[in-house]
Amino acid sequence: MERLSDVREGKYRILEILKPGKLKKLSNLGIFIGDLIEVIKPGPGPIIIKKENITIGIGYGIAMDVIVERVE
Amino acid sequence: MEEKIIAIAGNPNTGKTTIFNSLTGSRQKVGNWPGVTVEKKEGYYIYKDIKFNVVDLPGTYTLTGESEDQKIAIDFLVENKVDVLLLIADASNLERSLSLLILLSELHKNIIVDLNMIDLAEKEGIDYDIEHLEKLFKVRFVKTIGNKNIGIDELKEEIYKRCKEKVSETFKFNYGADVENTISEIESEINKLNLNYPSRFLAIKILEKDEYYIEFLKDKINYEKITSKILNLEKTLKKPVDMLLMEKRYGIIHGIVREAIIERKKELKFELTEKIDKILTHNFLGPLIFLFIMFLIFNGVFLLGEPLKNFIDLLLEKLKEFLSNSSFSPHLISLLNQGIISGVGSVISFVPNIFLFFFFFSILEDTGYMARAAIVSDRIMHKLGLHGKSAIPLILGFGCNVPAIMGTRILENKRDKILTSLSIPFISCSARLPVYLLFTGIFFAKNQGLIIFSLYLLGIIVSFLAIKFFNSFVIKQESMPLIIELPPFRTPYWKSIFLESWIRTKYFLKKAGTLIFLGSLILWLLSYFPNPENYGSEYNFIGRIGKIISPLFKYSGFGFWQAGVALIFGIYAKELVVSTFGTLFGVENLNDTLKIYFNPISSYSFMIMSLLYMPCLATFLVLRKEIGGKWAIVSLFWTFFIGWFISTIFYQIFKVLIGG
Numbered sequence: 239m240e241r242l243s244d245v246r247e248g249k250y251r252i253l254e255i256l257k258p259g260k261l262k263k264l265s266n267l268g269i270f271i272g273d274l275i276e277v278i279k280p281g282p283g284p285i286i287i288k289k290e291n292i293t294i295g296i297g298y299g300i301a302m303d304v305i306v307e308r309v310e
Numbered sequence: 311m312e313e314k315i316i317a318i319a320g321n322p323n324t325g326k327t328t329i330f331n332s333l334t335g336s337r338q339k340v341g342n343w344p345g346v347t348v349e350k351k352e353g354y355y356i357y358k359d360i361k362f363n364v365v366d367l368p369g370t371y372t373l374t375g376e377s378e379d380q381k382i383a384i385d386f387l388v389e390n391k392v393d394v395l396l397l398i399a400d401a402s403n404l405e406r407s408l409s410l411l412i413l414l415s416e417l418h419k420n421i422i423v424d425l426n427m428i429d430l431a432e433k434e435g436i437d438y439d440i441e442h443l444e445k446l447f448k449v450r451f452v453k454t455i456g457n458k459n460i461g462i463d464e465l466k467e468e469i470y471k472r473c474k475e476k477v478s479e480t481f482k483f484n485y486g487a488d489v490e491n492t493i494s495e496i497e498s499e500i501n502k503l504n505l506n507y508p509s510r511f512l513a514i515k516i517l518e519k520d521e522y523y524i525e526f527l528k529d530k531i532n533y534e535k536i537t538s539k540i541l542n543l544e545k546t547l548k549k550p551v552d553m554l555l556m557e558k559r560y561g562i563i564h565g566i567v568r569e570a571i572i573e574r575k576k577e578l579k580f581e582l583t584e585k586i587d588k589i590l591t592h593n594f595l596g597p598l599i600f601l602f603i604m605f606l607i608f609n610g611v612f613l614l615g616e617p618l619k620n621f622i623d624l625l626l627e628k629l630k631e632f633l634s635n636s637s638f639s640p641h642l643i644s645l646l647n648q649g650i651i652s653g654v655g656s657v658i659s660f661v662p663n664i665f666l667f668f669f670f671f672s673i674l675e676d677t678g679y680m681a682r683a684a685i686v687s688d689r690i691m692h693k694l695g696l697h698g699k700s701a702i703p704l705i706l707g708f709g710c711n712v713p714a715i716m717g718t719r720i721l722e723n724k725r726d727k728i729l730t731s732l733s734i735p736f737i738s739c740s741a742r743l744p745v746y747l748l749f750t751g752i753f754f755a756k757n758q759g760l761i762i763f764s765l766y767l768l769g770i771i772v773s774f775l776a777i778k779f780f781n782s783f784v785i786k787q788e789s790m791p792l793i794i795e796l797p798p799f800r801t802p803y804w805k806s807i808f809l810e811s812w813i814r815t816k817y818f819l820k821k822a823g824t825l826i827f828l829g830s831l832i833l834w835l836l837s838y839f840p841n842p843e844n845y846g847s848e849y850n851f852i853g854r855i856g857k858i859i860s861p862l863f864k865y866s867g868f869g870f871w872q873a874g875v876a877l878i879f880g881i882y883a884k885e886l887v888v889s890t891f892g893t894l895f896g897v898e899n900l901n902d903t904l905k906i907y908f909n910p911i912s913s914y915s916f917m918i919m920s921l922l923y924m925p926c927l928a929t930f931l932v933l934r935k936e937i938g939g940k941w942a943i944v945s946l947f948w949t950f951f952i953g954w955f956i957s958t959i960f961y962q963i964f965k966v967l968i969g970g
Contacts, residue, residue: 258550260791261553262552262553262556263793264793265553265556265557265560266371266372266556267371267406267793267795268405268406268409268560270556270557270560278584278587278588279587279588279591279592282593282689283593283685283688283689284591284685284688284689284698284792286587286591286685286796288584291402291403291434291798292403292406292795293583293587293795293796293797293798294793294794294795294796295591295681295684295685295688295698295792295793295794295795295796296791296792296793297688297692297697297698297791297792297793298688298692298791299692299697299791299792300791300792300793
């Protein structure tokens, strides 16, 4: 388990989103707990993730509260 | 002729504006939604025997009363007799649009879904079973490629048909037995109130914990009873009900989309976009590319616009010559030549530059680069106490500070909005460009692009420092973090870009025709009276006003009354700085006269002052509306002090270093 803010490029599964406000913001864009995502641009700075054909830029502050696990 | 109202809704980046432009062409007007300063785009088209009035609703992913943009969309659908609701969906990314369709279907029943950018979906191997989708959602689906004008006639025909036919079947999303029971119970409470809003929509909003609608209904219904029902429901479902509703919608939609895709030749791959994104948003390369793009735009605006500007100048000169030789009274000739043509004309001659600026700016928007600019800026904005989204209104400020301040509505947090709004007046808008073009043309002809670029850079630096200052000493609060969708890179749709650039330039021209016309008229009266034979002299009213304020600028290098007058009129509208010089010195001798009054150092100092001092009247009024009168007045005095301070320091230092 790692924070999204600390991971390298690759595929990950979202395990937890720590704050309800942030969970709601990500859900509005179609990102949910359990989703498989691909990190295109890791931190420092904003992280760019891709879920299927949606690409989203996430600020470092939010990425710190997203817990993920690497998927091979 | 029969008239119908069409409302266009959709997620951002689905090509909503392109479809709006394709339907209405140039028959559109830009204004504000009543009581707020969110931009409202309206237009019309005539098809067969009906005039269709089209309203472009703000782009949104969801419908919540907590966001002003979204509340506008909700209220418009509730309060107006909308005949057809047109939902623009990105065909290559249908799930999110269908989630909005479910929300919208609680508000309106006659919906057409426009599967836009169907070519991109087809490229990815996606094709939809339209019949299946129509059967499930009980709405019509139409395929379009907005940027190629493909499918627009079919869309018009479908809208026409939907206006003529009566909707027989309507769609209702099923959230599952437990949730539906609670919705019905809340609905029965709301039904007693006889409100305009559909009761089911409000019941869902309460379950979604939408603070705005909870506040709206709390005192009108038995809210305690409803809260206990929601708690019971959450206990049964073991999940917060707001998250459950969202998951339910996406879960079912995911299944529907899978069923509706009849062809998937290959896996979705955006390798090129990914590769470009890696470079454009790179921590080191990204900011460099961003600066380079800005540099190219400013040089392009100057190099391409110059010949056209010279041509307009020539036409204005001919017109003045014609009027001078006419038999009109000398007073009228003076009013037309020295007042109107010198004032309004000197600004109109910059229209090609302004058009080019908006043209390049629209390309950045259309290609999808603007969202990348927000990502690139997030690191630096975060250090200042904001997030990258604030960079978007700041970038918009390069066009005009007024829509930029309106654009701060995309920021969810009031603090972010105030900080960003206070820093926008330092961003060099297109109205300042005529000032730079005039002075750099005279004093820095060989390095015009570089000097103008340095002024834009200075505006950015001062704006950042302003954010840091207010964040550190005045409004200390945590910023909202960034979440932004990055649309795939797209080839710009040139017709739409030309149209957008023209509409924005038209706004500038309208300003030139009203505000600047009035300003030029007042200026002429002050310059002409009480001694018409000494036009624009220190013996007339204008000179007397200028003499009172000019000592203030003595140490900035432009302590003469004409500069003072130009700056006063610049508060009215920044374009008037140039036209004031035009009126006071005369357009034909303007360059030679300015060479007498200014040198390169004092001209640069004057450009710094023009860049930084006081927002123009329109910007001030928008600031007052958006962040309140107190902050607008703070901005007025604070920007003047900053402009005066930096221009004076610059002049004094360079006078010693180079000699002025």
